[in-house]
Amino acid sequence: YAARVVSGTAIARQIHKEIQASVEQLVGQGNRRPHLAVILVGDDPASRVYVRNKTRAASLLGISSSALLRPAGVTQAELLDLIDQMNRDWRVSGLLVQLPLPGHINERAVCNAIAPEKDVDGFHIVNIGKLVLDQRTMVPATPAAVWEIIQRTGIETVGKNVLVVGRSKNVGMPIAMLLHSDRNHERPGGDATVTIAHRCTPREQLTHHCRLADIVIAAAGVPQLITADMVKEGAVVIDVGINRIQESGSGRIRLVGDVDFEGVRQKAGFITPVPGGVGPVTIAMVMKNTVTAARNALAH
Ligand code: ADP
Incomplete structure (x- = not known):
């Protein structure tokens, strides 16, 4: 037996084309470009690579992005405050906090602080609840x-x-x-x-x-x-x-x-x-969720 090797890179490329078309349609209708804000705490090398991969993918797809870097010693209160600012910023369509976080920060509290409609990682307790109930949500x-x-x-x-x-x-x-x-x-x-x-x-x-x-x-x-x-x-x-x-x-x-x-x-x-x-398809899905968040924001 010789397995067919399924190329995630090729599947991601196909999804990228669909996302690009969707972004250009949004922009063509006079809307702002979708924007992804990524919060990175500390300087874990793997996390930095993940964040860079996401901002790079965004720019390839016509999604604007920002990486907000905070030192490993940031307090939970400061982090929650930053999330609150991003939640209120109407220019931000999607927001994620790169995990894992340093031990003194409660990851669940952080995930629950993100506005569910901007939660492109789908980790907010409400979005997990919807997933479990088979409701449409950010997966x-x-x-x-x-x-x-x-x-x-x-x-x-x-x-x-x-x-x-x-x-x-x-x-x-x-x-x-x-x-x-x-x-x-x-x-x-x-x-x-x-x-x-x-x-x-x-x-x-x-x-x-x-x-x-x-x-x-x-x-x-x-x-x-x-x-x-x-x-x-x-x-x-x-x-x-x-x-x-x-x-x-x-x-x-x-x-x-x-x-x-x-x-x-x-x-x-x-x-x-x-x-x-x-891996590459995972990044594509974060981008797709960002465009979905941008579209959902228009509908409201
Ligand atoms: P990820 O985020 O990729 O799921 P985690 O480290 O958070 O990675 O979770 C690893 C999961 O794999 C845990 O649920 C753990 O119970 C499971 N696991 C670890 N070792 C084994 C093993 N030898 N056999 C089966 N499951 C395992």
Whole structure:
């Protein structure tokens, strides 16, 4: 078996074209360009890369953006005040705070401070509640990316067995929400039979559930977690992991997912690579949410 390698880069390019057209239509109708404001606290190198990728993608798509940098020692009160300013600023269509935040700041309080209609990450408690109730809302970008990859690749989900490995509130949980829910609801779901594995799942149970899965979505942050012996022949394997590992020889930092790509590609039907899989589509979905926020603001 030789899996089809699904290019997230190519899917992102297609979504970019749609977003560009949508932005130009908005602007052509006399509206301001959508604007994305990104708040970055501290100088974590990975977070800086994510923020740069988002502002760069925005500028390519005709979305204006600003990165608001605050030192790691910023107080929670100062951060909430900045969010409040952005919430009131009518020029800002979408607002996100890059996670993780330093330990002295309560991430939940920060996510809940963002105006739900500007919450392009979809982490506000009201937006999560709507997601769980299958209502139309801002879907978090990584789960939305997994959904888009599945839909645009033409993969059937109805009645299929899906294994989601990982239960984080930003990634695993919302992926499971999208895939198990009803396709006829306001926010359509995948109508799949979904199993969620997590750090308490014994290794042999993980293997057992994985072998039954038509679609495996790996979001555990563990390199080499999913290997060929665990995967059903012809299965769809979507790798959401982003792990930085140091190569033993050169000492260089390399990005790998949670899936043993070289092994699993010989058994799966479809596989997404890392990098170049879920990552670029995730960024595209933040941009799409920004345009949606801008459009929603017009309607009010
Ligand atoms: P992310 O934001 O990508 O979901 P987190 O580190 O927040 O990453 O979450 C990792 C998730 O993966 C957790 O829900 C954890 O329970 C799960 N996990 C960690 N190790 C394993 C493992 N060996 N098998 C299955 N799930 C795991």
